[in-house]
Amino acid sequence: MVARKTIVRYATACLLVCCFVFSGQQSFAQRDAVPTDEAIIAEGEKLFNEYQCNSCHNVVGKKVGPALAGVYDRRDLDWIYSWVKNSQAMIAAGDPQATALWNEYKPSAMTPYDLENDQILAIMAYVRNVEENPPADKNTVTGGGEEGPAGGSGVPESYLNIIVAALIVVLVLILIVLAIIIGVLKKYLQDKENISEEDKEIVNEKFSLVAFVKSPTVIGIVTFLVIALAAKNVIDGLYTIGVQQGYAPKQPIAFSHKLHAGEYEIACQYCHTGVEIGKSANIPSVNICMNCHSSIKTDSPEIQKLYAAQESGEPIEWVRIHNLPDLAYFNHSQHVKVGGVECQTCHGEIQEMEVVKQHAPLTMGWCIDCHRNTSLNTQGNGYYDRLVELHNQNSATPMNVADIGGLECAKCHY
Ligand code: HEC
Ligand code: HEC
Ligand code: HEC
Ligand code: HEC
Ligand code: HEC
Ligand code: HEC
Missing domain, CATH: 1.10.287 (Helix Hairpins)
Structure with missing residues (x-):
């Protein structure tokens, strides 16, 4: 009797181990199906930025959506294809993995994309490449607009x-x-x-x-x-990198906002393409500069650097100036598009700056103060009509950001 029980137990254990090993192997096979060819990776990076996956996803670290690193270990490639094409349809059809994801991230939904399978595979190739060969310098932003994690964590x-x-x-x-x-x-x-x-x-x-x-x-x-x-002073100094008011580092190319945004009045959105649609404002890629500089000032040494960058395919390593720590969530489109806040309110008179300087302290107190004192831009926004009506019944002051939950910890902290 006892012997039989033991045998059953061993058999079950063996079965479990087998399942485990087998499923492990299967997931590695998935990853191996993601190409490592450089041309495909480059194509994937292009798509990742062009279709603005980067406005909601980091390769490493959560953003609006989950980190994409290792998604080819978690899911079947076929699952990923149909997800990217129409995630809401999968959720509606009751796919268990899709439903679980949605429950975790709702109400943020992913846009459906009209992409081919091999284009999606190329994006995965880019993700795999970034995951396996992380960029070395975390304090620079590239034209691609991916975000390095904010430097400095540890004991507060x-x-x-x-x-x-x-x-x-x-x-x-x-x-x-x-x-x-x-x-x-x-x-x-x-x-x-x-x-x-x-x-x-x-x-x-x-x-x-x-x-x-x-x-x-x-x-x-x-x-x-x-x-x-x-030593303590040195460490403190390192601690405040990127969150210093007045920080104005020298950039690799002498790009002037005073000239472009001031004298030539090029719209901020022309270069910072993300401000109205996503979390990040985005730093323009070389392609955007080339729209004009393939014919303007072609013999200037500063412009020659643009040609060199385009030829080598290496993004320009602009030094990042504004950088909130990872624990804080800030979204540009919410402030610029929905809130109607001017860039200058937070960034100062950029169009007069030869070199960009951090204007605001970017501390929590700074965010909170504005949320307490700024009334909402509700004109022409149907979403707010009912709320405003309710608010005005109970209060003599105009509805401000604090009244819609702008002081709640979870709104700004992951
Ligand atoms: C508007 C924001 C947004 C954009 C843009 C976006 N996603 Fe998503 N994505 C999400 C959210 C949010 C989820 C989590 C599920 C949900 O809530 O729908 C997600 C989930 C995913 C998943 C599943 C991740 C997992 O852990 O299983 C993949 C894969 C994915 N996105 C790929 C992409 C690709 C590729 C692009 C660009 C072509 C893209 N996404 C663009 C918001 C976005
Ligand atoms: C012709 C393209 C172009 C235009 C137009 C432009 N910018 Fe920029 N912007 C850049 C580039 C390139 C950088 C990165 C180099 C630098 O910091 O100077 C940058 C950097 C910035 C930064 C700092 C980013 C960081 O690292 O934290 C801010 C803020 C900014 N721009 C705001 C604006 C505002 C506001 C406007 C409109 C008044 C504007 N920009 C117009 C190209 C542009
Ligand atoms: C919409 C057109 C346009 C775009 C886009 C544009 N520029 Fe310019 N840029 C100009 C004009 C016009 C000048 C002034 C030319 C002159 O002085 O004759 C200029 C001048 C410059 C200069 C000064 C060159 C010199 O030696 O005097 C630099 C550097 C420069 N741009 C860099 C950039 C970078 C980097 C980008 C991309 C982030 C960019 N520009 C995007 C139109 C543009
Ligand atoms: C309510 C304040 C606020 C307004 C309005 C605002 N920004 Fe920002 N901006 C920030 C903060 C905060 C950061 C740092 C974000 C981070 O590190 O995640 C930032 C970062 C940036 C960056 C660096 C790259 C990035 O996305 O992190 C650029 C470029 C930029 N802003 C451009 C603009 C432009 C252009 C406008 C106007 C169309 C604008 N911003 C309006 C607060 C603001
Ligand atoms: C210049 C004023 C100003 C500053 C500074 C500011 N905000 Fe806001 N914020 C607003 C306004 C206005 C809205 C309301 C937008 C809307 O109508 O949904 C808002 C809304 C938000 C929301 C959404 C709140 C909700 O209940 O939906 C979040 C999250 C947020 N801000 C985060 C931040 C963070 C993080 C910072 C600091 C890094 C910051 N804000 C700095 C003006 C500001
Ligand atoms: C409007 C946005 C906003 C709200 C609401 C908010 N925070 Fe913050 N918080 C921030 C930002 C931005 C930072 C990063 C500031 C910095 O780097 O100095 C931060 C930093 C912090 C830190 C780290 C402090 C440090 O020195 O690194 C803690 C802890 C924190 N917040 C707790 C909270 C708690 C608890 C609440 C709710 C009562 C809250 N926050 C609400 C925006 C917000």
């Missing part, structure tokens, strides 16, 4: 300060206790008779400040403190 500074303060308090307490013990011991020893002259001398020795300061222990401690302080 406020915790570090608290820990350091607590340590100092403990050390001081220990010093006081030691001093008291020394005092008590000295008194006790002085009262004792049977104690040698030599020991007495030590007990009665006067404390010499000069000798103390010159002692190797003290010099060691002071040196250590100085080095530690210097």
